[in-house]
Amino acid sequence: MTLPLPTPGAPLEHYVSTAPFDPMQFETMSAGQTRYYKASQKRLMWWKFKRHRIAVVSGIFLLFLYGVVLIAEFLAPYGLHTRNVDFIHAPPQRVHFFNDGAFVGPFVYGRAMTLDLNTLRRVYTEKKHNVQPIRFFCQGDPYRFWGLFPANLHLVCPAIGGQMFLLGTDRLGRDVLSRIIYGARISLTIGLIGISISFVLGIVIGGFAGYRGGVVDLLVQRVIEVLQSLPSLPLWMALAAIMPVTWSPILVYFGITIILGILDWTGLARAVRSKLLSLREEDYVLAAQLMGARSHRIIGRHLVPGFMSHLIATATISIPSMILGETALSFLGLGLRPPITSWGILLTEAKSVSVIAFYPWLLFPMIPVILVILAFNFLGDGLRDAADPYK
Template sequence: MTAPLPSPGAPLQHYVSTAPFDPMSVEVMTDEQARIHLASQTRLMWWKFKRHKLALVSGIFLLLLYGMIVIAEFLAPYNLHTRNVDFIHSPPQRVHFFHDGNFVGPFVYGREMKLDMESLKRVYTNNGADVEPLRFFCRGDSYRFWGLIDSNIHLVCPAKDGQMFLLGTDRLGRDVLSRIIYGARISLTIGLIGITISFVLGIVIGGLAGYHGGVFDLLVQRVIEVLQSLPSLPLWMALAAIMPVTWSPILIYFGITIILGMLDWTGLARSVRSKLLALREEDYVLAAQLMGAKSPRIIGRHLVPGFMSHLIATATISIPGMILGETALSFLGLGLRPPITSWGILLTEARSVSVIAFYPWLLFPMIPVILVILAFNFLGDGLRDAADPYR
């Protein structure tokens, strides 16, 4: 029963209800409910992301790949430019564990090469009596780790005076597996650097257009519409073709990265603009303006963090496009150039149909490209679902 209203000037105790307290009327949260209500936004996103098993596996896979490129020289069985002239276009070798019914450990059989005089094709056959055990944490080809430290330690090496080509060799007798590992360093990092350039341009230009509007917004929208109406691949090819052939491989690498980044910002800029058009009318933005905060501070400290999760999901979806762009340009001969090695450059070995028919293992660099693109797409789906507050 509710206590009567106190009269003015009554003692303080008259303001307290004298109705009996019913503990059964109070709803007590369980430990699980309290854990959810007290969790931060980042923790809630992590819990939702873990439910997306495919995205979680893709994230772990990408972390392993990016960790691999740090120690690419150690993981590759051979140096990037090591040639084995006696094993040109050698097919992949299988790893065996048992020989004549006895466990030997991981090994490959030695190979013998004969030249087919009719087709002029090298024919390789395994020598069943030549067992070549693999060595681990061994000394092999010399290399300079990140161009700084001289070393010759590898994770796995062929037997002494033996050969090991798990994914075959190319037209110069170079190990395809080693070149794929080295190429991952270029193909994976070009997406990260390109998306960084794209993010800076997209957030700055889209943020200013959405926050201020007016003539600047109209100009930005028209520029975005023009750039998005142009076919991407021909535009990439035209810009890549104007780079001087006298440039060093490093300059070519940064040139391709800048081209990919400067042409990919349009979609992000539109997304940022639409978000800021809605958020700039919020009360906390008005409070920041009344306190004298400048536009860059309001955009960078108050508006952009409000949808940072959306930006992260957008980045994971944009990176595969840049990797495919570099692969396509390098495959067409307009991207990176030797001695730099990327997955696109490795695929130039398989341009001819006859080469693919005789040496199909030269298409192996396409497998990591497909896996990385799928992994980034699955990761982006998981991050987008986890960042959606309405799910």
């Protein structure tokens, strides 16, 4: 329905339609449009996140890894410290399904070890006649589940009296696959605990700096600039080196976690500060101030929830840096120490070039580190795009 353009000086009532309202003259929304306009902010973010296929796959992969962390003892074929002295530096074994054309199921061939007197290296040869079926849901090395309950049930086990080293063994004859599974518990959880500390510090310090402004903001910004100007690795090494050698492995673990969390809050604090500088001038903040609300309540109840999705995306991207920090410190011998096992500690076996040349399977712990870092980065990108209202 189109109305004529008004003429200067003409009465306004001449241009007001007196015809009855006909709803069919206007375009009605489809069911999909109605569903979109009635959706909540969380649902809109979920729909946008699902369109980011790589981020979804990365999230599923990370959920799988953290599920592995919960039942590491059950999934590992061997115990964490189980040694096989007859198979030191044994290369990975292949899983076979057919033997002489007949289907047997998953199995590995037995091995015989001989010593090369010229190079003093152990040489392992497969014995084709020695078929060792892989057992599932079997009883193997005893363990204490999460250090609390004694058990000996494993998902996979070698044949009785046999061996199964799918990723080879180290210099003490310990299964590399089992130690990678156990090491995931430390390497993955240290990132979550560290980001929790960093998250709290970033919101509290950056929040008050952005909300208060003035001298508080100036001091916080100078502290952030000083911390960000220091090289990360030497600073981590210096702080890790001052921890007493008499500390237990658990205390060292929490010490490394706190160090990583304290040093990683600066980026998050700057993101919080920049957001609060723009939001503190909004009308609802003035209304809360007039009602007598205190600063911490305004920040925690009114300002921070408004951009929590952006904070979660930023925190997700920060987790890989903490995992890499722990790996680097442990690799250099300044982080966690045995008997605690992490991926960084496992990589200390491959410090020497000659060891890598002769036993390249000792670099396998590097693969989960790379995959986890990429997964967290892709997940963070997906969350950041989903939280962006302009995309």
